[in-house]
Amino acid sequence: MKNQFGGNWTEAKMEIIVSYAKAYLTIMNNQTWAKTLYFDGFAGSGLIEVDDREEIIKGTSLRILEIQDPKPFDLYYFVEKDLKTKLALENNIQSNYFGKNAHVVQDDCNIRLKTMAKYLDENKSFRALAFIDPYGMSVNWDSIESLKNKGIDLWILVPTGLGINRLLKNNGDISDSWLLKLEKFLGLTRDEIKNHFYKKSIQSTLFGEEVSINKEKKQLKKHVNFIKQD
Ligand SMILES: C[S@@+](CC[C@H](N)C(=O)[O-])C[C@H]1O[C@@H](n2cnc3c(N)ncnc32)[C@H](O)[C@@H]1O
Known part of the structure; x- marks a missing residue:
């Protein structure tokens, strides 16, 4: 086999x-x-x-x-x-x-x-x-x-490529089951995951303030290096 x-x-x-x-x-x-x-x-x-x-x-x-x-x-x-x-x-x-x-x-x-x-x-x-x-x-x-x-x-x-990175969606809209997987794998709470890997930005527009959430790619790299060294 x-x-x-x-x-x-x-x-x-x-x-x-x-x-x-x-x-x-x-x-x-x-x-x-x-x-x-x-x-x-x-x-x-x-x-x-x-x-x-x-x-x-x-x-x-x-x-x-x-x-x-x-x-x-x-x-x-x-x-x-x-x-x-x-x-x-x-x-x-x-x-x-x-x-x-x-x-x-x-x-x-x-x-x-x-x-x-x-x-x-x-x-x-x-x-x-x-x-x-x-x-x-x-x-x-x-x-x-x-x-x-x-x-x-x-x-x-x-498995950063197909694993964590795929689950950490760019707009932060992650399903419950994926969040659970990430929590177990990374040993972080949902809030910690959101604070660690995402950046919230507020922009003033003609129609008021627009909030957008974006993934911080460098954080993933940092986290993986942290796992490597710990
Ligand atoms: C990538 S292969 C292993 C290759 C091996 N490390 C090598 O270099 O020769 C992964 C193996 O892990 C087994 N496996 C999958 N999930 C597992 C788990 N949770 N615990 C133990 N083995 C598991 C699979 O059945 C598969 O045979």
Whole structure:
């Protein structure tokens, strides 16, 4: 079974994550007291069908499992919501990466991020690298918040193009269901969303004052940078 998406961005994304993981393990190699956990919240099957090349390539999960230099992770935790995809990854790991301390669970990433937070609380010698590569806006802010001060390096791919930006309509006229999605994803209240991303301007016209509400594009960029740094 394969995931179908991809192109150059997929390859670039995986190279960045794998390079970061190697650098992370190099640093952790000097922390002899620490054990390392790799958490992948949207793991996939381990194989990706690249649509424009009719080719199957290894996904991030398998590439991370292959890291030996400077050292492997002590523990791998893969979360995949779809049962068939989860079984495909599990089979792949059993056949090709036997002996790795790797666990694959079928669940929602939001639930397992909180499980990881609890695990790290109870196992102080562990440090984690977490990779969150969501479909759309399926990660909730409160799941991310639960990781605060837990010794985690967190990578989240934020879907600004088709996700947040699409929901933040230019004129601020956002439906209730979209607002709810934005609230959960951004961890902001409705008022905070409106104040943060929109600017109200009042213009005097022949027929009185005209109020217009416009999206401030730079705020979205700022917010995403904030998520990146926090
Ligand atoms: C983009 S693919 C993962 C690709 C993988 N990160 C890689 O680089 O090889 C996203 C996967 O997330 C799974 N998924 C979707 N929603 C999920 C959720 N809420 N929790 C966990 N997995 C989810 C999908 O079934 C799909 O297999």
